[in-house]
Amino acid sequence: MARARGPVPLTLVNSGILLVDKPQGITSHDVVSRARRAFGTKKVGHAGTLDPMATGLLVVGVNSSTRLLTFLVGLDKTYEATIRLGVSTTSDDADGDVTSTTSTRSVTQDQIAAGIDLLTGRIEQVPTAVSAIKVNGRRAYDLAREGVDVELKARPVTVSRFDVLARRDTTSDGTPDGSPTIDLDVVVDCSSGTYIRALARDLGAGLGVGGHLTALRRTAIGPFDVSAAVRTAGERHDLDPGEAVARLLRPADVAERLFPVWSMSGEESVDLGHGKRVRVERADDEGPVAAITPDGALAGLVAVKAGVARPIVNFPTDEVLK
Known part of the structure; x- marks a missing residue:
């Protein structure tokens, strides 16, 4: 605790x-x-x-x-976002140039729900072309800005929640040519590495009208x-x-919220700080386990194997910010 x-x-x-x-x-x-x-x-x-x-x-x-x-x-994340259906952009968000517009007049709520269902759970997602992923040593967004066609491989991600909070239909000014669009306010719980812009893009593509992100807010990590x-x-x-x-x-407070805790004795904390093998009476754990000193400082993150604590990373307990 x-x-x-x-x-x-x-x-x-x-x-x-x-x-x-x-x-x-x-x-x-x-x-x-x-x-x-x-x-x-x-x-x-x-x-x-x-x-x-x-x-x-x-x-x-x-x-x-x-x-x-x-x-x-690598922690899971929660986002609130607005997806605009009927408009595609070069970046899959509002910062990009519009590449196509399609009327959403025939798109039904049941179709939207079915499209979202296909994008929920463990899915294979192709990251957006303007992501920070490296391609041959260069960022994808740099290549895209130079006009290079970037082909990124699909990767597994998990979308555990993809809920529509509100829907707004426009009838005149949603697109440059006046085609109707649909704005969806959504909340998404997902694994690390999930691109919400790609969810907007793929939802629109699946509905045959295109889509992009107009707003994004991360609310939890x-x-x-x-x-x-x-x-x-x-x-x-x-x-x-x-x-x-x-x-x-404080580092100890953060570590205690994320990992199992090993409350060390004074002697154990000294030995761990000196890089010695420290025997512990606890089950094997690949870690990280938060090693906490008697005065509540984070001494390190450890793994436990065969009753011995092995450091994954150490933390100085007397560092002063200068």
Whole structure:
């Protein structure tokens, strides 16, 4: 169980995880830059990129807690989105150029439901052509911008929830030529690596009218919810240093929410820190298992084999943010 702890003094911050509600119009790297200024350190990273068009939860790691980001990237995610049926774009979202428009006048609710059903569960999904996936060492979006035809391989993803929250039909101005379109507000729970833009594209393609994403907001990553996130402020979308420090999640608190916990004795924590083999009375576990010191610090993530704890990654327990 996670320990309740108070705010971290600005001058005594060691490392941690910050939940940020990314606004529209800036990149995930822009958020990292703001966090570097707020915390006064260059060692900042993030888990799970959001496009500039998208808003919502971005997980930022500070100092040694960047080591936790590897284990956060693969968590399931929840998104709220708006899909426009009847219009296809080059990027499968509103930032791309329109490639085709098709009237949705004949599309029924039953057809939409059937199309969504085909995209729910474990599916094979072809990522969008403007994704960050590398093709022969280069990002797919860079190749697409140069006019290169990018063919990405389908990959397995899991969409555990794909629900329509609302439907809006337009009759005149939804497309450049006035063709009717349908906007669907949806919520999606999915595995890491799922492209919501691709869901919009594939739903529209299956209905024979095309589709793209007009809005996207990530509301949850694993157990972390956007309601607990810090918001940026002002035209520069800065992070307030005092608020950022006060809202920083300690590495131990994060690890305890994600992994089984091994509460170490003082001697065990010293031995683990020195790289020694530490015998434990617990079942084998490939890990990660959160190794917590007697004073509540995260000493590392370990695996247990044949009664011996083996480090997967260690964390300094006396690091000071400078």
